[in-house]
Amino acid sequence: xxxxxxxxxxxxxxxxxxxxxxxxxxxxxxxxxxxxxxxxxxxxxxxxxxxxxxxxxxxxxxxxxxxxxxxxxxxxxxxxxxxxxxxxxxxxxxxxxxxxxxxxxxxxxxxxxxxxxxxxxxxxxxxxxxxxxxxxxxxxxxxxxxxxxxxxxxxxxxxxxxxxxxxxxxxxxxxxxxxxxxxxxxxxxxxxxxxxxxxxxxxxxxxxxxxxxxxxxx
Amino acid sequence: xxxxxxxxxxxxxxxxxxxxxxxxxxxxxxxxxxxxxxxxxxxxxxxxxxxxxxxxxxxxxxxxxxxxxxxxxxxxxxxxxxxxxxxxxxxxxxxxxxxxxxxxxxxxxxxxxxxxxxxxxxxxxxxxxxxxxxxxxxxxxxxxxxxxxxxxxxxxxxxxxxxxxxxxxxxxxxxxxxxxxxxxxxxxxxxxxxxxxxxxxxxxxxxxxxxxxxxxxx
Numbered sequence: 001x002x003x004x005x006x007x008x009x010x011x012x013x014x015x016x017x018x019x020x021x022x023x024x025x026x027x028x029x030x031x032x033x034x035x036x037x038x039x040x041x042x043x044x045x046x047x048x049x050x051x052x053x054x055x056x057x058x059x060x061x062x063x064x065x066x067x068x069x070x071x072x073x074x075x076x077x078x079x080x081x082x083x084x085x086x087x088x089x090x091x092x093x094x095x096x097x098x099x100x101x102x103x104x105x106x107x108x109x110x111x112x113x114x115x116x117x118x119x120x121x122x123x124x125x126x127x128x129x130x131x132x133x134x135x136x137x138x139x140x141x142x143x144x145x146x147x148x149x150x151x152x153x154x155x156x157x158x159x160x161x162x163x164x165x166x167x168x169x170x171x172x173x174x175x176x177x178x179x180x181x182x183x184x185x186x187x188x189x190x191x192x193x194x195x196x197x198x199x200x201x202x203x204x205x206x207x208x209x210x211x212x213x214x215x216x217x218x
Numbered sequence: 219x220x221x222x223x224x225x226x227x228x229x230x231x232x233x234x235x236x237x238x239x240x241x242x243x244x245x246x247x248x249x250x251x252x253x254x255x256x257x258x259x260x261x262x263x264x265x266x267x268x269x270x271x272x273x274x275x276x277x278x279x280x281x282x283x284x285x286x287x288x289x290x291x292x293x294x295x296x297x298x299x300x301x302x303x304x305x306x307x308x309x310x311x312x313x314x315x316x317x318x319x320x321x322x323x324x325x326x327x328x329x330x331x332x333x334x335x336x337x338x339x340x341x342x343x344x345x346x347x348x349x350x351x352x353x354x355x356x357x358x359x360x361x362x363x364x365x366x367x368x369x370x371x372x373x374x375x376x377x378x379x380x381x382x383x384x385x386x387x388x389x390x391x392x393x394x395x396x397x398x399x400x401x402x403x404x405x406x407x408x409x410x411x412x413x414x415x416x417x418x419x420x421x422x423x424x425x426x427x428x429x430x431x432x433x434x435x436x
Contacts, residue, residue: 004260009281029303029314032250032296034261042222043252043261045298045318063227078250080263085247087408087424091342091353092360096247100263124309135309136392142310164411174354177418181427182406190305192397193382200395206305209399 005104005157015158024101024158025050025079029127033057034076035068048077049126054150055103056110056119056126066147070109075151077103085181088165089174095161097180103156107149113140119148129212130205187213223322223375233376242319242376243268243297247345251275252294253286266295267344272368273321274328274337284365288327293369295321303399306383307392313379315398321374325367331358337366347430348423405431 007014015021031048034041044065049056055077059066069075084097110119120143121132165178172178187210190202225232233239249266252259262283267274273295277284287293302315328337338361339350383396390396405428408420 004255004258009278030298030300030316032261032298034252034259034294036254036257036259037222039254040222040292040322041252041254041259041294043250043294043296043320045296045316047314060227074258076252076259076261078261078263080248080250082248082403085345085427087346087349089353090360091338091350091356094342094345094349096265096345098248098263102261104258120309124312127303127312127314128305131312132309135307136389138309142308167413171354172413175415175418177410177414177421177424179408179410181408181424183403183431184406185300185401186404188400188402190397190399192395195385195390196395197393200393203395206395206399209303213401
């Protein structure tokens with residue numbers, strides 16, 4: 001825990017445990033990457049994957065953001081899951097249940113076709129576990145036009161809120177309702193694009209994908 | 219559209235239309251706020267509300283982040299909805315369907331008890347529409363210990379991907395499945411906290427809350 005990764009507001013909600021951090025990262029699909037560009041902050045949503053002690057990001061080699069990251073740019077990256085709306089008995093204690101991770105670190109470019117290829121497979125397998133093995137290999141050009149960077153997971157914090165509202169004692173006496181509306185991501189039936197023969201089955205990886213969201217705690 | 223709010227990657231996915239921006243902002247509950255602190259980027263998830271041409275944020279008056287914003291700090295703010303997993307016939311075209319907005323602007327502190335009170339009511343009503351009218355008024359101290367800032371919505375862009383994968387023509391011939399797994403947020407049954415008499419009904423605002431997520435396009 002560094003000075004900037006220390007959670008100061010509501011420190012009882014904070015965690016610096018790697019297993020907790022990893023579970024939050026592994027359950028998400030989109031991160032928000034913050035950079036400084038010309039002295040100003042920029043936040044962009046991106047796909048990611050955790051691979052061991054690193055977070056992998058990728059994008060077009062022509063992207064300004066990816067160029068800044070590949071040049072060793074400093075980033076702050078947040079992954080947040082919204083788990084519920086906390087209906088308190090006052091505006092002040094109205095809240096959300098969530099799990100979030102914030103990382104800080106300098107990106108390093110992943111270079112070399114084989115290293116990039118492995119990282120890109122980790123990215124597609126984070127999005128759709130088991131998918132890389134079902135697909136044709138990436139072409140050398142597909143690998144070439146993609147920039148891949150890794151951010152070390154070593155300066156981080158998690159912040160988690162769960163459970164019912166915490167109201168003022170005097171507000172419990174008002175006779176108002178208090179509780180939580182749980183929220184979760186629901187995956188619908190896979191929708192084929194009509195470009196395959198009707199006899200082509202939905203792949204295993206896509207069937208398993210729906211289970212992924214059933215496993216996320218609400 | 220400013221230079222920094224111009225979408226350079228995949229510009230066909232970009233929108234600068236205020237109605238599009240507002241619909242994305244109004245459908246979300248969590249934004250990611252990027253700031254520059256001591257020269258380094260920091261990204262933090264926060265609740266927010268759109269009120270007209272401004273985005274409202276609030277937090278403890280003791281928070282470093284809120285102090286930086288209230289002092290006129292420059293921010294970049296992103297709101298992202300994940301709408302589906304795009305299952306392409308190659309790793310390269312594997313993707314997500316999403317709607318996202320990125321804003322840039324300088325925050326201004328909302329001062330004065332009545333102005334702060336109105337903004338805090340807008341925040342609770344964004345979280346749970348109609349809730350402010352059901353609750354007791356905020357106490358002067360609750361208003362006092364909360365910092366509220368507004369960011370103008372005037373430098374922004376949206377980026378939206380929807381629909382099926384866009385595969386290489388040669389990959390359609392491979393006989394593999396391609397399509398989308400739609401994702402949406404599902405609200406569960408409201409869970410009372412057991413601190414109200416069993417005869418106390420779930421409030422109207424909480425009943426309506428569940429409809430909110432049914433309205434989000436998938």
